[in-house]
Amino acid sequence: MGIKKRKTEETIFKALMVLACIMVGSSLFLIVGTIVVKGLPYLTWDMVSKIPQGGFYIGEEGGVLNAIIGSLYLAGGATVLGLCISIPISIYLNIYLKRGSFLSKSAKLAFDVLFGIPSIVYGAFAFSIMIWMGVRASLLGGVIAVTLLIIPILVRTLDEVIATVPKELKHAALSLGATRWEAAKVILRQIRPGIYTAVLLAFGRGIGDVASVLFTAGFSDNIPIYIDEPAATLPLAIFFQLSSPIPEVQGRAYASALILTIIILVIVVVSHFIAAKQTKHNI
């Protein structure tokens, strides 16, 4: 092949790459743009400040405050519960166990695999647990399902964060006579911004997921007060309203989608800044 032909091939593929890059990058703007264009005309103060009033589902007064609060409760509860379980696990795997031991290897593999399990399977599994324990669709059931879903995310993120802490820190603590538990506390303090990132990531996943809460959290027009009451969630509210034939209700679905998108974008931006701050600290 002549050099000219080879150069042309390079140029063609480079152009294709730029094109692919633009397509992948612009898909985000397409999605957010579509949601904003569709949702903005329907977004009113009532939408975020009121719970559904009588006749809400035929296009009358009301808002989706019940779903917003329900989602926050659900994702918040699951994140707290998930942290209580995943911080000890990641400390144990990274500080107590030797690197490369059988348990730490298989646990990491297990979490990688669990991370890939779809939320509908977690939902179905949590639902069988609920039948077994006799819990009906409620905030508690939803929290269980979402906790199962986000534990792998939390463990994997914390794992990555702990890996960035210099080994010397642990060794220094241990050589000063600290127990491993005390060394763990030192490391935990060091990775605090990383924990915030993990929390936001898990919270974002929890608030946006619908397949896991579909049969576990139920749906309600009221804001849940007790943990055994069914709770509405924002994604589910979008899903239900969208299938309505009434234009006003559909419009509310667009507005709810916009609210959810804004929440997610805020979470992502905040966690991005926290992550940036952390890297600054390390250097």
Added chain:
Amino acid sequence: MLILSIASVSFVFLIGIGLYWRAAPLFNENTLYSLFRSSEWAPSSGKFGFYPFIMGTLWVTLIAIVVALPLCLLTGVYLTEYAKSSVRRVMLPLVNILAGIPPVIYGVWGIFFVVPIVREYVAPRFTEYSSGYTVLTGGVVLAVMIFPILVSIVSEVLKTIPKELKDASLSLGATKWETIKKVVLKRALPGIIAATVLAVSRAFGETIAVLMVCGNVPVAPTSVFDGGYPLPALIANNFGEMMSIPLYDSALMFAALLLFVIIFLFNLVSRIILNRIEHKYSS
């Protein structure tokens, strides 16, 4: 902490056992073969044929991979080999945000953006009529959903290729593209396959977004402009009524079990490959 860690590892098996336990009654009356091959779906008369749903899942997943893989490979190569760091600094956060967008938002976007395009512009060229709610639509929406996982893992894998290899190829007079084609991509092949398998399993389990745009017709699709009914959508759509018909819940749990087993195996294999790649180059 030891108990928590061991519990989390065994949790993978617990999910499998739990789902099997709920699905077991189905096996008393049906053989595995008949469940897979029969296309008769009539829960009220006790006929559970999963063939249409399995085909629906396969079609959607296949389309998603065919669309996403070339785009993401090109993007990944561009970002790791050609792009300036400023481009990388813009693209990586974009991809991260894309990963954080909840499925239901993808679904809403699919309804307002992809469905009309398929209905108005794409389908009329090939068939007489299409509602726009087709396996093609589902595949395109899924493709965008798996962009983040593909781009990020492909970039990670490409980064592990030793610089010496590339330098050797370049110094022999190969152009940059030839080096990428014959050295980098060849060397990265196992990692790329692993990334693809992970993306496939992500697409396999995706529920709500696909459910919203796929048409949900319980017939095996014969062209990309037919509607389809993937397994996760089947579970999500019928959970409400499953307790009232005998064996129905077992059938849905069997669908969940099927998803779990396939995705578990896919994830296990690809994670082992990826871990090996990472291990080889980090030590």
